[in-house]
Amino acid sequence: MTRQPALLFVFALAVAGFAQVGASPLAAGETPDSGQESYEQLCASCHGTEGKGDGPAGIVALPMPRDFSVGQFKFDADSDGHTGSDDDLFLVIRDGASRYGGSPLMAAWGYLGDERVRELVVYVRSLGQND
């Protein structure tokens, strides 16, 4: 037995717990109005409301979700030799990190549509401007 299943279970509980306290989760088929709304509803459980990677579910994830407030990113998804460009963030959010060799916990959000994913890139960047 590995410890992985137990960790995943704890993780699932954390996600479920957050879903219950989160403000007005979206009904099926509804789309959020802005990058901030999408982020708070879909991403903050792991990445934290200020993007510090300290959401209730994120603290049990390995590797830890990125701390967006530092503005350092890992994946060069478009293979242009630089990590963390708008295109890189767009691709990781759309396709999920595992597509680029990262954690499957960072899921693919492409179903939101390109426009929402672009808004999320802008919002994630805005979190990097905090002190």
Ligand code: HEC
């Ligand atoms: C279930 C937890 C979880 C959720 C929910 C989640 N993420 Fe992540 N995210 C992660 C983890 C874990 C990583 C680190 C992946 C790695 O390093 O392999 C990550 C990494 C990232 C990165 C860093 C990419 C890089 O190059 O460093 C971005 C950007 C990102 N997430 C955006 C988002 C956005 C936007 C959402 C909401 C639509 C979201 N995440 C939802 C867990 C999550």
